Amino acid sequence: MFGRLKQNFKDMGTIKTLCEAAERIANEAQQKVPGAEHFVLAALELPDGSAMRVFRKLGISREAFAEALREQHRADLRRAGVSEAVIAGSERGVPPLPRPTTLYNAAPSGESLLKGLAALRKRGVSGPLSGVHVLEVVLAMQHGPTIRAFGQLGRDPASVMAATESEMVLAA
Amino acid sequence: MTEIPYPSNTDDPEQALASVVALRLMADRLERKAVAEALAQGWSWARIAQALGVSKQAAHKRLAGIVPTIDI
Numbered sequence: 001m002f003g004r005l006k007q008n009f010k011d012m013g014t015i016k017t018l019c020e021a022a023e024r025i026a027n028e029a030q031q032k033v034p035g036a037e038h039f040v041l042a043a044l045e046l047p048d049g050s051a052m053r054v055f056r057k058l059g060i061s062r063e064a065f066a067e068a069l070r071e072q073h074r075a076d077l078r079r080a081g082v083s084e085a086v087i088a089g090s091e092r093g094v095p096p097l098p099r100p101t102t103l104y105n106a107a108p109s110g111e112s113l114l115k116g117l118a119a120l121r122k123r124g125v126s127g128p129l130s131g132v133h134v135l136e137v138v139l140a141m142q143h144g145p146t147i148r149a150f151g152q153l154g155r156d157p158a159s160v161m162a163a164t165e166s167e168m169v170l171a172a
Numbered sequence: 173m174t175e176i177p178y179p180s181n182t183d184d185p186e187q188a189l190a191s192v193v194a195l196r197l198m199a200d201r202l203e204r205k206a207v208a209e210a211l212a213q214g215w216s217w218a219r220i221a222q223a224l225g226v227s228k229q230a231a232h233k234r235l236a237g238i239v240p241t242i243d244i
Binding site for chain 2: 072080087095145
């Protein structure tokens with residue numbers, strides 16, 4: 001009983017760290033609210049190091065993943081007929097986002113991720129909440145920038161899931 | 173007849189939807205830049221809202237806190 005309470009308290013601290021980091025990363029990318037991909041980048045910063053170990057197994061650096069996300073965004077715009085010059089112009093001189101004054105908000109994919117993390121315990125996942133759990137929940141999403149960025153880096157969902165699952169075994 | 177550009181004419185829904193998301197994000201950046209420039213030129217929020225086709229309250233709620241562009 002006391003052990004579970006202690007675990008819940010620790011999990012809340014990890015979720016708070018994740019949410020704050022994801023929001024900072026989203027804002028740096030000129031986005032007001034964090035999506036699942038920003039939570040993945042935030043998970044790579046967690047001190048438990050489990051998400052980073054999965055990336056190392058896959059031979060991907062945090063910087064390469066962040067660049068793949070940026071390049072995906074530009075490629076999506078090019079496919080919509082937007083020229084390189086217009087894309088570059090839209091990224092220059094953008095005013096910084098105002099500090100949020102309301103309660104914490106995430107994009108729908110970020111909200112799904114937080115709900116997925118909360119549901120992990122119900123599925124019997126034990127051990128402290130860690131970065132690898134973020135990857136596990138995101139990989140269950142069929143679409144979105146994270147899956148597409150992995151694809152751009154030449155990693156299919158099955159290989160990313162296999163690396164994640166082997167790290168989950170270690171984390172349990 | 174002029175061909176409609178992507179994403180409208182793609183058969184791949186995932187690609188088309190990803191392009192729609194990217195266009196929305198770019199529109200958000202362009203909106204903030206335009207609002208900052210308008211504020212720097214002394215536009216009121218009422219005028220900005222009218223130009224954006226939204227209510228003054230909606231414009232203020234979504235965009236308040238943007239600092240006017242300053243040319244150095």
